[in-house]
Amino acid sequence: MEEEGDEEGEEQWDQIWNQGEQDYVAAAGSNTGGLDRMALNDNKAGMGNLDKERINKVIYEMSKGSKYYENEQRKEEQVKAKIAAQHKQIQSFDAREIEKSELQADAMLAAIEEMRDFSRTIVHIDMDAFYAAVEMRDNPSLKNIPMAVGGSAMLSTSNYEARRFGVRAAMPGFIAKKLCPDLVIVPTNFDKYRQVSKDVKEILLQYDPNMCPMSLDEAYLDITQHLAERKNFDAEQKTFRTADGEQRMFGVDAEDVVQEIRFRIEVKTQLTASAGIAPNMMLAKVCSDFNKPNGQYLIPFNRQAVMDFVKDLPVRKVCGIGRVSCSMLGAMGVVTCSDLFRKRGLLLKLYSAISFNYFLRVSAGVGSTSVQRGDDRKSMSTERTFAEINRPAELFAKCYELCEALVEDLKKENLKGKTITLKIKTIKYIVRTKAHSLLNATQDVQLLYSTARDLLRTEIRLCSPEPLRLRLMGVRMSNLSPASKSSDTQITIHQMLKKSRGEQKLPFGAVVSGADRFLSFMEQKDPYVDEDLPGANAFPDEVPHTSTEKDNTEFICPVCDEHPEDCVDLRTFNEHIDLCLFHTNDEKKEEKVEEKGEDFAFKCPVCCVVLKSPLDSFNAHVDACLNRSAIKEILSEESLSTPRKRSSGASPFPAKKPKTDGRHTLLNYFKSPK
DNA sequence: CTATGAAGGACCC
DNA sequence: ATCCAGGGTCCTTCAGAG
Numbered sequence: 001m002e003e004e005g006d007e008e009g010e011e012q013w014d015q016i017w018n019q020g021e022q023d024y025v026a027a028a029g030s031n032t033g034g035l036d037r038m039a040l041n042d043n044k045a046g047m048g049n050l051d052k053e054r055i056n057k058v059i060y061e062m063s064k065g066s067k068y069y070e071n072e073q074r075k076e077e078q079v080k081a082k083i084a085a086q087h088k089q090i091q092s093f094d095a096r097e098i099e100k101s102e103l104q105a106d107a108m109l110a111a112i113e114e115m116r117d118f119s120r121t122i123v124h125i126d127m128d129a130f131y132a133a134v135e136m137r138d139n140p141s142l143k144n145i146p147m148a149v150g151g152s153a154m155l156s157t158s159n160y161e162a163r164r165f166g167v168r169a170a171m172p173g174f175i176a177k178k179l180c181p182d183l184v185i186v187p188t189n190f191d192k193y194r195q196v197s198k199d200v201k202e203i204l205l206q207y208d209p210n211m212c213p214m215s216l217d218e219a220y221l222d223i224t225q226h227l228a229e230r231k232n233f234d235a236e237q238k239t240f241r242t243a244d245g246e247q248r249m250f251g252v253d254a255e256d257v258v259q260e261i262r263f264r265i266e267v268k269t270q271l272t273a274s275a276g277i278a279p280n281m282m283l284a285k286v287c288s289d290f291n292k293p294n295g296q297y298l299i300p301f302n303r304q305a306v307m308d309f310v311k312d313l314p315v316r317k318v319c320g321i322g323r324v325s326c327s328m329l330g331a332m333g334v335v336t337c338s339d340l341f342r343k344r345g346l347l348l349k350l351y352s353a354i355s356f357n358y359f360l361r362v363s364a365g366v367g368s369t370s371v372q373r374g375d376d377r378k379s380m381s382t383e384r385t386f387a388e389i390n391r392p393a394e395l396f397a398k399c400y401e402l403c404e405a406l407v408e409d410l411k412k413e414n415l416k417g418k419t420i421t422l423k424i425k426t427i428k429y430i431v432r433t434k435a436h437s438l439l440n441a442t443q444d445v446q447l448l449y450s451t452a453r454d455l456l457r458t459e460i461r462l463c464s465p466e467p468l469r470l471r472l473m474g475v476r477m478s479n480l481s482p483a484s485k486s487s488d489t490q491i492t493i494h495q496m497l498k499k500s501r502g503e504q505k506l507p508f509g510a511v512v513s514g515a516d517r518f519l520s521f522m523e524q525k526d527p528y529v530d531e532d533l534p535g536a537n538a539f540p541d542e543v544p545h546t547s548t549e550k551d552n553t554e555f556i557c558p559v560c561d562e563h564p565e566d567c568v569d570l571r572t573f574n575e576h577i578d579l580c581l582f583h584t585n586d587e588k589k590e591e592k593v594e595e596k597g598e599d600f601a602f603k604c605p606v607c608c609v610v611l612k613s614p615l616d617s618f619n620a621h622v623d624a625c626l627n628r629s630a631i632k633e634i635l636s637e638e639s640l641s642t643p644r645k646r647s648s649g650a651s652p653f654p655a656k657k658p659k660t661d662g663r664h665t666l667l668n669y670f671k672s673p674k
Numbered sequence: 675c676t677a678t679g680a681a682g683g684a685c686c687c
Numbered sequence: 688a689t690c691c692a693g694g695g696t697c698c699t700t701c702a703g704a705g
Contacts, residue, residue, distance in 0.1 A: 068691050154692040172691040215687050322685050383693060435680055
């Protein structure tokens, strides 16, 4: 979107350009109960102060007392504490230190100046109120009325009518409705936006084949090459016509080219775009916001022009300096980019090298000039907000759902990953993440779930005997690598279990737990068993009276991995899980494993070897077994090329292994000569 | 002492 | 009556491993 939700520029910044400091001071307005981060926080010109006050008041009235608001207050306190700590630190510096730092900073600045580059013409294109504009285009009845795209929980963007009421992106729909009772909220339609985005991209690619899209509605271009070639264009190559046949010819300068781009976008999509033209990406981005909507702005390609532009530019306008940084900087009197320079001595001492370098570059108006498409993605995730869930069984079920969804996405892009992160948000909006890395990357639902489930289980236990009350759960996969061809043909644990199910008695260990089966009949969708299971519709509280037959093999507890005999239906099963969670601590569990050591053997579902190792080791073993190609790489020998054929006598795993170094034992084993 | 993984945040759209 | 998203990236800090 062209605005971040808490800020935007609708008209030229004339009135707001020098307003940074006032904004900062005024932000702690009385209407928001002193909570800066709740305020409308807008820079919009053309909105009377009265309106602003009213809007902030409505937002505050709607928010105060809510769990959300309380959490915002908590976060606000944290920021205040950070600022206080910073203040204390500042006071500990003496003037000479600062002077010394200034000299150092000047040296760095000289290096930055060295790298200043005016040779590239960078353009940032930004579609105006993109989602809203698309919806209005496709449904003219939405034009001229305040509307927004999103849901009652959150708006993605709003049209300009709605913005007059203070309705904007990143605002929950129910508050927006309060601000503007006539507001029409239409649901997002990403497929449509993607299509429009594609149409726009097609145009942009003609000006820069390496064009770099940042999202559906914005992109960076380097039109240097195009400008050079354009000099030899004939009239026809610079002429475009509207749908009505009205034609227009464009010039050869950067501004002409951008006019042309925007013209073509509008002809093709009936949507307007704004653009910024500058010697680097940082400036181009700021510029595209300058004459929004449907405008463009160019910063002349010389040092003086850049410095003039940057002089009074509020740091908040710079991409990368957000709400928190802005108030931290504001607390030491830094509001504009030139303030960054003035306070360079202080900043050097206060911030990390990376941050400080970034600040210096901003102060000098220096930014990146290479619009390289970022390489491959780093992570993939799914998360969902829901009405409170606190029953463990339901939490595990949600977790499984998310894992399934994530795996589906991973497979779409043919990716596998090593690190699994569970994200939870409590009903108090407290966010926590827990991560665990596997030995080898995987794409397998069961493996993903078994890991995520363990993380979730730990969290549930952590707050025991209180229930874990969540409003959001998410699963992320990182440490990604392409799922190789060999892994396409690799035997999945799914298939493996299907095969071995008949002859194998439980336990399978942690890799395939009871939760899987439990979930599978809850969802009427069994991951690896074809037969129908009882109680398909029984979740969570309804007892499947239709099945009186006692088949407790299906009730395998995701906590203790056992199938307790007293579980005859879902109700008793849920009770068991609760009991298990709240009365079994980790020590007990480990004792159990220890105790049962001898008869508690796991049979690897992949290589069929029986392992008498702790659960952790067993998991590690299966990880390894599942990824035979990886093993091959480690080995590059013949001995384990067909792990499944190994005789049961020769375990591919050290029989007894201290579980503390489980992570590397496997590797060591493979490396060491037999 | 350093390279690394986990956890937590800030930011962006 | 309802009562603040979801998909990413990058940076910082901390702790334990090598």
